[in-house]
Amino acid sequence: MAGTTRLAGIMGWPVGHSLSPLLHRHWFEAHGIDGAYVKLAVAPKGLEAALRALPALGFLGCNVTIPHKEHAFALVDERDAAAEAMGAVNTVLVLPDGRLKGLNTDxxxxxxxxxxxxxxxxxxxxxxxxxxxxxxxxxxxxxxxxxxxxxxxxxxxxxxxxxxxxxxxxxxxxxxxxxxxxxxxxxxxxxxxxxxxxxxxxxxxxxxxxxxxxxxxxxxxxxxxxxxxxxxxxxxxxxxxxxxxxxxxMLLHQAVPGFAHWGGVTPPVDRAAREAALAGL
Ligand SMILES: NC(=O)c1ccc[n+]([C@@H]2O[C@H](COP(=O)([O-])OP(=O)(O)OC[C@H]3O[C@@H](n4cnc5c(N)ncnc54)[C@H](OP(=O)(O)O)[C@@H]3O)[C@@H](O)[C@H]2O)c1
CATH class of the missing domain: 3.40.50.720 (NAD(P)-binding Rossmann-like Domain)
Incomplete structure (x- = not known):
């Protein structure tokens, strides 16, 4: 990884079972993007510090999964309409000014x-x-x-x-x-x-x-x-x-808005994406 590598990941507790890394890594590779998507095992008490650290660490965003979706909703600076309606977020975007925007793409x-x-x-x-x-x-x-x-x-x-x-x-x-x-x-x-x-x-x-x-x-x-x-x-x-x-x-499609942000391109949900995720089942 270079200093310019596009960084994203998934925060959960536990997070080991997640298929998301397989999918996002596939999209980075398929688009020839120098990017990395990592599993971030974040305990509930560490969520605020972890989310706040994203801009400083150079992350462009992350997905959040169980048990963090409601707490992350409360911690982000702004939310899309779906997140507002749901009171939960599954995707956090780091905006250019370092603010955090929560989406709910389920x-x-x-x-x-x-x-x-x-x-x-x-x-x-x-x-x-x-x-x-x-x-x-x-x-x-x-x-x-x-x-x-x-x-x-x-x-x-x-x-x-x-x-x-x-x-x-x-x-x-x-x-x-x-x-x-x-x-x-x-x-x-x-x-x-x-x-x-x-x-x-x-x-x-x-x-x-x-x-x-x-x-x-x-x-x-x-x-x-x-x-x-x-x-x-x-x-x-x-x-x-x-x-x-x-x-x-559903899992593949809900990942698209996050990748569009940290990958910079809207990825296709095609057979190759499905096979990449299937490898983790
Ligand atoms: N494909 C995807 O992308 C995707 C996305 C999100 C979730 N999921 C899956 O969807 C499922 C539900 O997720 P969730 O986050 O909505 O879970 P949740 O908030 O825990 O809700 C679980 C629901 O299932 C019911 N339920 C649980 N055990 C039951 C049983 N033995 N008999 C009858 N009803 C039962 C619960 O009923 P009570 O109210 O009576 O407890 C509740 O309505 C999970 O398997 C999850 O992995 C898939």
Whole structure:
């Protein structure tokens, strides 16, 4: 690395499992950019000092992951609209004057991957069911309902194991109908899009308990879990002919705005980018 190497990284605690370095290093290499993207294992008590040190160390920015997304939101100097709405950031840009700008690109990544995978899927006016109401579902619900730049779905159904959290999310979004967790299978009738935003289906978690009998034949099924790439839910949906969308592309697309800043070019989310990240799965 030279003194001019473009520096970025990911702060998390722990951070060892992250696929982001593989992806950003691939983009640096593919574009012939002298850049480095490092894993920064930052304990919660060190987050403020670590973020504040970025400009002094010559970093152009970083991604932030669990458990830092909300704390980083409070620490940055300015935020984009998505971060303001979410109260969490996943990307921090170092601006030319040394100020820090926080972005939340999860919703954008979710939607960009959906549109890229299923360009024929009509989202405006659609009926969607989201399972889970955690941080990821919050970003997804927001972008699904948003008519300006988002998907503009007509009906958003929310089902969560802890129903009070589904009600809280519907309040936060200013839209959305709560479906009891026990009724999630029946609620599939008439939907155009089903999204799993719980960790169920992830290796070590057990499969998502969901009977998809009532799912319409043409409905799209999007699982944001990406370890494994084809979850039990996606395998069952694919077997009955439903179009499916895996979770890896969301991770790739959400990384684009950060790289555009520290790499200086907007990178393509193509097969090579996907294979670079897949090497870490
Ligand atoms: N593809 C991507 O780029 C991407 C991005 C972000 C997240 N993710 C993945 O998405 C998943 C959710 O992330 P998150 O940050 O939203 O997590 P989170 O904030 O912890 O929320 C987890 C959600 O899943 C529900 N849940 C957890 N265990 C459950 C179980 N055994 N049965 C039923 N519901 C259960 C929780 O319900 P309660 O409210 O009842 O606890 C909650 O609604 C994770 O697997 C994460 O890796 C993927």
């Amino acid at each position: 919703g954008l990544g979710f939607l960009a991957h959906l549109r890229a995978t299923l360009p024929g899927l009509a989202l405006e006016g659609a009926r969607a069911l989201v399972l889970g109401t955690g941080g990821a579902a919050r970003a997804i619900g927001r972008v699904l309902l948003d008519p300006g730049g988002g998907a503009g779905v007509e009906t958003l159904l929310l089902a969560n194991r802890t129903e009070a959290r589904a009600r809280a999310l519907a309040d936060f979004l200013g839209g959305g109908e709560v479906v009891p967790w026990e009724a999630r299978g029946a609620a599939l009738e008439g939907v155009d899009l089903l999204v799993n935003a719980t960790p169920l289906g992830m290796a070590g978690q057990g499969p998502l308990p969901l009977d998809i009998e009532a799912l319409p034949a043409g409905a799209a099924v999007y699982d944001i879990v990406y370890r494994p790439l084809e979850t039990d839910l996606l395998a069952r949906a694919r077997a009955r002919g439903n179009p499916v969308v895996d979770g890896l592309g």
